[in-house]
Amino acid sequence: MTNTDPSDIKGVYDRRAEDYDAARSRAFFEARWLSRFADSLPEGARVLDVGCGAGEPIAGWLIREGYNVTGADFSDAMLAIARERFPNGDWRLADMRSLDLDDRFHGIIGWDSFFHLTPDEQRQTIPRLARHLLPDGVLVVTVGPIASERIGSVGGEPVYHASLSVGEYAALLESADMRLTGFMAEDPYCNFHTVLMARKTKETRP
Incomplete structure (x- = not known):
């Protein structure tokens, strides 16, 4: 276990938004997974970037590729940067743990965001x-390679990360009418990120 408080992640990103944005890699190591994601979407698809941060590089790439992007984040400070960067964008203050939008999407991406949730979350x-x-x-x-809890860093402040096992992810997805379609642990071509991909198989049960 870690002594880092998972409930302070929002505070870290609010305090360190500009530092995080300045340090965020623009090398676009995410390209292969983003291309695979995009290849699975219809033309002009509606995409939710959950934990969108300041809008670059993920949301920005999707916008430039012609997708109808909604960015959601729980950090006002991060969204302020995104709104300045893309003033015509659809940026919403929202926490994925209580996400309840009126819209539904052809694709959802949570890059470097979902793994900040605790296992139960x-x-x-x-x-x-x-x-x-x-x-x-x-x-x-993006998740972790095994079931674990770890500490990362944003702007010099520690932040909490967690992951379930791939087997538990597969079971949870199945119970939500989804199917695991891809999992790569510590992908060396993606800056050693662990990436999970799934597809909705049918209408989700209420």
Whole structure:
């Protein structure tokens, strides 16, 4: 276990928004997974970037590729940067743990965001994300390679990370009418991120 308080993650990003944005890699190591995600979407698809942060590089790339992007984040400071960067964008203050939008999407991506949730929060959030996907919709999130809790850093402040096992993710997805379609632990071509991909198989049960 870690002594880092998971409930302070919002505070860290609010305090360190500009530092995080300045340090965020623009090398676009995410390209292969983003291309795979995009290849699974219809033209002009509606995409939710959950934990969008300051809008670059993920939301920005999707916007430039012609997708209808909604960015959601719980940090006012991060969203302020995104709104300045993309003033015509759809930026919403929202926490994925209580996500309840009127919209549904062809794709949802949670890059470097979902893994900040505790294990129990992840278990509760997967069906919530599934309910925001249209049938045949695609989910991509970054997680950890094994069930674990770890400490990362944002702007020099420690931040909490957690992951379930791939087997538990597969079971949770199945119970939410989704199917695991991809999992790569510590992908060396993606800056050693662990990436999970799933597809909505049918209308989610109420």
